[in-house]
Amino acid sequence: MADFTFYTVAMSRGQISRWALHEAGADYDQVVFDWPTRPADFAAINPMNKVPVLVHHLDGRDHIITEAAAINHYLAETHAEKGLLPEAHEKAAYFRWMFFAAGPIEQAVIASAMGWKVPEERTAMAGFGSLDLALSAMDDWLSKNDFAAGDRFTMADTYVGSQFVWGLRFGSIPETPAFKAYVERCTQRPAYGQANAIDAKLIEEAAG
Numbered sequence: 001m002a003d004f005t006f007y008t009v010a011m012s013r014g015q016i017s018r019w020a021l022h023e024a025g026a027d028y029d030q031v032v033f034d035w036p037t038r039p040a041d042f043a044a045i046n047p048m049n050k051v052p053v054l055v056h057h058l059d060g061r062d063h064i065i066t067e068a069a070a071i072n073h074y075l076a077e078t079h080a081e082k083g084l085l086p087e088a089h090e091k092a093a094y095f096r097w098m099f100f101a102a103g104p105i106e107q108a109v110i111a112s113a114m115g116w117k118v119p120e121e122r123t124a125m126a127g128f129g130s131l132d133l134a135l136s137a138m139d140d141w142l143s144k145n146d147f148a149a150g151d152r153f154t155m156a157d158t159y160v161g162s163q164f165v166w167g168l169r170f171g172s173i174p175e176t177p178a179f180k181a182y183v184e185r186c187t188q189r190p191a192y193g194q195a196n197a198i199d200a201k202l203i204e205e206a207a208g
Contacts, residue, residue, distance in 0.1 A: 004028035007045065007053040009035065010202040013068050014052040016162040018199060020072035021054075022191035023158055024079035028054075032202060069102040069159050076155035086156070090149035097141065097148040098156040101163045104128035105138065109163075109172050135173065142178040146185060153189065161186035 006021060006028045008014025021028055033039060038049070046053045046066050054071045056063040056078070065071045076084040086094035108131040111118065118126045128134050138160075141148075148156035164183050167173025186192060 001057055002027045002029040003057060005055040005057070006030045007042065007055075008032055008051045010199065010206040012051050015195070015199045016068040016159060017052040017054065017071045017075075018195040019162065019192055020068075020075045020155060020158040022195040023084060023155065023189070024075040024082055026075055026079060034206060067102075068162075069098055072155050072158050073098070084153075084155040086149050086154050090152075090154065093141075093145075094149040094154055094156045097138070098159050100134075100138070101148075101160040104134040105163055108134040109167060113172055139176050139178050142182045146182075153186075157186055161192075 004021070004026055006014075006018070008018065008030060010032065031039070033042075042053075043049045045055070045064060048066065050066075052066075052068055052071060054065045054074070056065065056074075065074050076082070104127060107126070108128040111126075111128070112131045118130065123129045123133075145151065147153050148160045161183065164173060164179050165187060168175050168179060168183055173179065187196075
């Protein structure tokens with residue numbers, strides 16, 4: 001048995017954590033399914049009934065991790081030798097932008113895609129303010145820094161980078177010079193290419 005079992009669906013947020021698995025060089029098996037044929041026991045693994053899910057088989061027990069940002073950081077912790085964790089001076093930016101992408105950026109993008117309009121007087125209640133405000137904060141950082149934690153790639157970039165790869169590809173995030181350059185830096189990584197090739201094949205098979 002591999003160290004990890006990875007549950008995913010071809011076209012899903014599972015792509016975010018597959019990239020992290022390959023950056024970490026993790027030993028994993030995959031369980032791939034589509035929504036109508038998801039395993040009967042999957043809801044017991046994740047009551048939210050969504051992917052990705054990572055199960056770490058450790059010391060005779062199964063440890064379940066859900067939520068892509070948590071999965072990716074967990075992999076950085078369990079594969080510390082890969083150098084994907086932040087150094088002391090990088091920690092503030094690492095956690096700030098990883099969770100900014102998992103919170104305000106994703107919420108703002110989804111709200112925009114759904115056509116949800118937040119009244120001006122309630123933007124503080126929404127948490128993300130507005131899509132323009134959230135993207136402006138991110139654009140300002142990436143105009144001055146190559147990566148989420150600063151000048152080098154860390155595991156935070158598998159999450160932050162995925163948001164911008166998808167956003168620019170599907171038009172849910174406008175292309176700025178900073179965003180375009182950041183996506184190019186992220187997608188040049190060998191682990192991204194390896195993971196993306198696997199998911200591209202799964203998407204092709206699902207479509208066919």
